[in-house]
Amino acid sequence: MEIPRNARLVTETDVVVVGGGPAGLAASVAAAREGASVVLVERYAQLGGLASGAMVLVLDDMCNGSEITVKGIAQEMIDRMAAMKLAVFPPEEDRRADPSMYRRWARWGLYDYYARTKPAPVCYSTAFDPEGWKRASEDLVKDHGIHLRLHSWFSSPLMEADRMRGIVCETNDDLQAIRADVVIDCSGDLVVAARAGAPYQSGSYFLTTVFRLGGVDFETADKFEYEQPERFLEVDKRAKEILGGSWDKWWLKTPLPGIVWCNCPHMRGYDGAKVEDLTKAQLEGRRRIDELCAFVTNNWPGFEKSYLVDLAPQIGVRQTRLLEGEYVVTKEDVQDRVHFPDSVARGRDYYTPYRALVPKRVDQLLVAGRHYSATSVAQRTSREIPPCMAMGEAAGIAAAMALDRGVVVRSIDVARLQKKLRERGADPGDVPSSNATVREMRQQT
Numbered sequence: 001m002e003i004p005r006n007a008r009l010v011t012e013t014d015v016v017v018v019g020g021g022p023a024g025l026a027a028s029v030a031a032a033r034e035g036a037s038v039v040l041v042e043r044y045a046q047l048g049g050l051a052s053g054a055m056v057l058v059l060d061d062m063c064n065g066s067e068i069t070v071k072g073i074a075q076e077m078i079d080r081m082a083a084m085k086l087a088v089f090p091p092e093e094d095r096r097a098d099p100s101m102y103r104r105w106a107r108w109g110l111y112d113y114y115a116r117t118k119p120a121p122v123c124y125s126t127a128f129d130p131e132g133w134k135r136a137s138e139d140l141v142k143d144h145g146i147h148l149r150l151h152s153w154f155s156s157p158l159m160e161a162d163r164m165r166g167i168v169c170e171t172n173d174d175l176q177a178i179r180a181d182v183v184i185d186c187s188g189d190l191v192v193a194a195r196a197g198a199p200y201q202s203g204s205y206f207l208t209t210v211f212r213l214g215g216v217d218f219e220t221a222d223k224f225e226y227e228q229p230e231r232f233l234e235v236d237k238r239a240k241e242i243l244g245g246s247w248d249k250w251w252l253k254t255p256l257p258g259i260v261w262c263n264c265p266h267m268r269g270y271d272g273a274k275v276e277d278l279t280k281a282q283l284e285g286r287r288r289i290d291e292l293c294a295f296v297t298n299n300w301p302g303f304e305k306s307y308l309v310d311l312a313p314q315i316g317v318r319q320t321r322l323l324e325g326e327y328v329v330t331k332e333d334v335q336d337r338v339h340f341p342d343s344v345a346r347g348r349d350y351y352t353p354y355r356a357l358v359p360k361r362v363d364q365l366l367v368a369g370r371h372y373s374a375t376s377v378a379q380r381t382s383r384e385i386p387p388c389m390a391m392g393e394a395a396g397i398a399a400a401m402a403l404d405r406g407v408v409v410r411s412i413d414v415a416r417l418q419k420k421l422r423e424r425g426a427d428p429g430d431v432p433s434s435n436a437t438v439r440e441m442r443q444q445t
């Protein structure tokens with residue numbers, strides 16, 4: 001394996017993780033806990049990926065009714081942020097379908113979005129603050145001796161035939177090579193796997209520029225919504241027209257007093273991997289947000305003194321490239337809660353097989369996070385932050401296990417991986433829940 005002549009070898013490691021988002025954080029911590037040396041490479045100035053950079057401020061898809069399905073490092077992050085008073089979740093006694101509970105928690109976004117009944121049940125999910133996420137991630141990285149390299153853009157793979165041997169990063173200093181025995185792609189856009197020659201599909205979904213408003217009087221806004229329902233519906237409808245795309249509750253509370261986050265405007269028809277589209281969407285988002293701010297100040301009780309705090313530094317991209325790995329998770333797998341014997345991660349009520357983290361063709365590479373091996377439609381309902389962290393945790397342990405046993409990552413003993421995940425406090429989904437569809441190992445040709 002040749003390091004390009006214009007690149008400088010900066011370090012050698014057991015495992016290099018590309019991307020410091022939710023999946024990359026979990027992968028790095030999990031591998032380090034198993035004794036591997038880990039380098040974590042992130043292009044931006046902070047950890048968190050979309051969770052902090054795009055200000056996606058609710059952790060959901062982590063329960064199946066009253067059963068908590070994503071534990072492990074995702075739960076540790078919640079505990080750390082809660083200790084800083086920067087995470088809020090409903091206590092157990094509030095987690096039920098009840099109009100008063102719904103009124104208490106709906107504006108936090110902490111209810112079951114998939115429920116077909118009204119009011120939707122309040123469920124286990126967490127609202128958090130982006131600075132809390134960054135700080136808790138930095139602490140975890142430090143506590144595990146992970147070598148963090150911010151401001152480093154992955155640019156090309158180091159290959160020996162079909163086997164990955166490390167990566168090269170672009171920095172404003174110089175081109176930097178990192179030799180590694182295993183590479184974990186947690187870039188969200190599958191940049192490493194795609195450039196290494198692994199098969200993938202191009203997916204897409206709408207983009208969103210999240211923003212925050214401050215100075216909101218929650219009590220007045222709550223009374224308006226529940227005590228003047230007709231007027232509320234009128235004003236809400238107009239706000240949504242201005243936004244041109246949003247979820248039902250377009251603003252949600254955050255742990256900071258008077259600050260709300262707005263998961264909108266949604267913008268369709270853009271490719272989240274293309275510079276031209278990202279630039280256009282960024283400008284379009286700002287235009288719609290400016291108009292919305294003027295409207296709510298004048299029309300929404302509780303928002304009279306509101307002001308724009310910030311637009312998320314990163315535009316929200318949900319889907320671009322998707323791995324076409326050893327197994328491709330389908331919409332039916334997610335909808336029917338298909339249980340796989342090699343399940344290593346769970347989301348809401350669905351299961352992720354280890355094969356969906358393993359690329360075809362390229363060795364010593366794992367993929368975890370929103371670009372995992374799923375069809376475009378399946379990914380749309382199975383890519384929330386907690387399941388991405390669960391995948392990262394599985395990939396990190398798998399990488400360390402392969403090194404320990406001297407095997408390639410595609411050949412590790414998955415039953416042992418499941419056991420190790422359980423020992424670490426995660427739920428790999430090896431035991432199907434009562435509402436799962438249990439099938440024999442499904443192969444795809």
Ligand SMILES: Cc1cc2nc3c(=O)[nH]c(=O)nc-3n(C[C@H](O)[C@H](O)[C@H](O)COP(=O)(O)OP(=O)(O)OC[C@H]3O[C@@H](n4cnc5c(N)ncnc54)[C@H](O)[C@@H]3O)c2cc1C
Binds near residue numbers: 059
């Ligand atoms: C607007 C929006 C709203 C959402 N709402 C929710 C929600 O309410 N709840 C929920 O749980 N989920 C939500 N999601 C989904 C969730 O945010 C993502 O699926 C999740 O963050 C994916 O985690 P990840 O680690 O796979 O990828 P990302 O969060 O995208 O992290 C990827 C990381 O890789 C880094 N990276 C990329 N390329 C390179 C490179 N070349 N070199 C170095 N580093 C690189 C990025 O900077 C980033 O830090 C939402 C997503 C969006 C966009």
